[in-house]
Amino acid sequence: MGTLRSLRCISCGTEYDPAKLDYTCPACGPRRGTLEVLYDEATLRHTVTRDSFAATGRASMWRYEALLPIDDVRHVQPLRVGWTPLYAFPTLADEFGLAGLYVKDDGQNPTASYKDRASSLVVIKAQEKRRPIVTCASTGNAASSLAGFSAAAGLQAVIFVPQRAPEAKVAQLLVYGAKVFSVRGSYDDAYDLAAEAADAFGWYNRSAAMNPYLVEGKKTGAFELAEQLNWQPPDVVFVGVGDGSVVSGLCKGFEEFARLGLIERIPRVIGVQAEGSSPIASAFSAFHGGRVEYDDVDAHSVADSICVGKPRDVVKAVTYVARNGGSFVTVKDDEILDAILALARSTGVFAEPAGAASYAGLRKMARTATLEGKTAAVVVTGSGLKDVASARQRVGAPIVIDPTIKEIERHL
Ligand SMILES: Cc1ncc(COP(=O)(O)O)c(C=O)c1O
Numbered sequence: 001m002g003t004l005r006s007l008r009c010i011s012c013g014t015e016y017d018p019a020k021l022d023y024t025c026p027a028c029g030p031r032r033g034t035l036e037v038l039y040d041e042a043t044l045r046h047t048v049t050r051d052s053f054a055a056t057g058r059a060s061m062w063r064y065e066a067l068l069p070i071d072d073v074r075h076v077q078p079l080r081v082g083w084t085p086l087y088a089f090p091t092l093a094d095e096f097g098l099a100g101l102y103v104k105d106d107g108q109n110p111t112a113s114y115k116d117r118a119s120s121l122v123v124i125k126a127q128e129k130r131r132p133i134v135t136c137a138s139t140g141n142a143a144s145s146l147a148g149f150s151a152a153a154g155l156q157a158v159i160f161v162p163q164r165a166p167e168a169k170v171a172q173l174l175v176y177g178a179k180v181f182s183v184r185g186s187y188d189d190a191y192d193l194a195a196e197a198a199d200a201f202g203w204y205n206r207s208a209a210m211n212p213y214l215v216e217g218k219k220t221g222a223f224e225l226a227e228q229l230n231w232q233p234p235d236v237v238f239v240g241v242g243d244g245s246v247v248s249g250l251c252k253g254f255e256e257f258a259r260l261g262l263i264e265r266i267p268r269v270i271g272v273q274a275e276g277s278s279p280i281a282s283a284f285s286a287f288h289g290g291r292v293e294y295d296d297v298d299a300h301s302v303a304d305s306i307c308v309g310k311p312r313d314v315v316k317a318v319t320y321v322a323r324n325g326g327s328f329v330t331v332k333d334d335e336i337l338d339a340i341l342a343l344a345r346s347t348g349v350f351a352e353p354a355g356a357a358s359y360a361g362l363r364k365m366a367r368t369a370t371l372e373g374k375t376a377a378v379v380v381t382g383s384g385l386k387d388v389a390s391a392r393q394r395v396g397a398p399i400v401i402d403p404t405i406k407e408i409e410r411h412l
């Protein structure tokens with residue numbers, strides 16, 4: 001059982017009793033007042049060791065139960081979430097001038113995205129809080145993930161997605177038995193509507209950033225990057241950024257491991273945004289300590305999962321990435337689509353656009369030589385099968401033939 005201590009506002013620092021507050025700091029409001037989950041680290045320093053995780057016998061993110069805020073592991077769903085493969089590609093690393101290149105394939109989670117790490121945990125929080133109906137707005141992955149984990153736990157999910165969410169993600173929602181509202185509007189519109197509905201009907205809200213426990217699930221990717229590399233995490237970690245919660249989770253995970261003495265240095269986390277949807281990268285450029293300032297944008301990108309104009313975890317993302325020496329980089333949609341093919345053809349890992357954005361960011365940064373001699377990891381946050389239409393924009397059609405050898409010869 002995690003030694004949960006309090007929830008602390010990222011902006012004003014007020015600490016709240018987790019039993020008394022579900023979402024954000026009432027004084028700072030939903031954007032500035034996102035909450036950090038704090039633990040009793042003095043106790044954890046005595047109980048948590050490098051060996052204690054493997055000793056749980058779990059090949060899932062629940063091997064880190066000691067650092068997660070749930071009351072009872074008996075609620076953990078049977079689905080295997082996390083402990084996803086970390087592949088090494090030494091030849092590709094050489095091509096980039098890197099000392100090592102690793103791909104963390106989170107497309108292999110139960111519903112095929114990184115979001116499963118957060119959903120697994122938040123569904124348990126809903127059960128602990130005796131909230132049988134859970135809701136969220138999502139560009140698609142958080143929703144399909146919540147729908148899947150709700151099904152596994154016997155909860156009802158009510159989902160709000162923008163009308164342009166990719167077909168496969170919507171199909172997942174319906175297959176898992178969620179009640180699905182396809183909102184005529186953007187993801188940002190769907191987000192506000194879900195929050196209003198959660199309030200009106202008493203549903204437990206899993207929408208990005210406002211629920212403090214999401215980042216806790218998302219930090220487990222960092223734990224795995226450290227443990228799977230024998231406690232020598234990579235120098236640099238690339239990840240696609242929309243609302244900013246995944247990148248915040250990775251930073252928090254590395255920081256917690258460092259404070260507990262499990263790793264010696266904290267990797268630089270590089271958040272990758274699509275050029276047409278990069279308000280967090282802009283806020284980061286303007287940040288020089290103190291208050292995080294941000295401007296919302298009208299977002300456009302082929303990478304639907306990170307097409308977010310009004311990022312809800314911008315304050316945390318900018319604060320955390322700056323604190324650990326990371327940065328942000330933006331990539332064009334064309335570079336993202338190229339990265340899908342480049343990644344698939346050099347590693348065998350097929351990513352959706354937002355999942356390949358991390359690789360597009362690495363390719364762009366490698367050209368400026370700032371990565372020379374470093375070890376780097378690319379987090380693939382979603383499977384390519386989530387959005388085949390985008391990938392098909394970059395590949396030709398198959399060759400249609402009659403079933404004869406002659407026909408094959410004609411095309412060779
Ligand atoms: C595949 C994928 N990659 C990256 C992200 C970015 O996560 P965040 O919105 O927390 O920045 C998402 C979020 O939906 C996603 O689905």
Ligand SMILES: [Zn+2]
Pocket residue numbers: 009010011012013014025026027028029032033
């Ligand atoms: Zn506050």
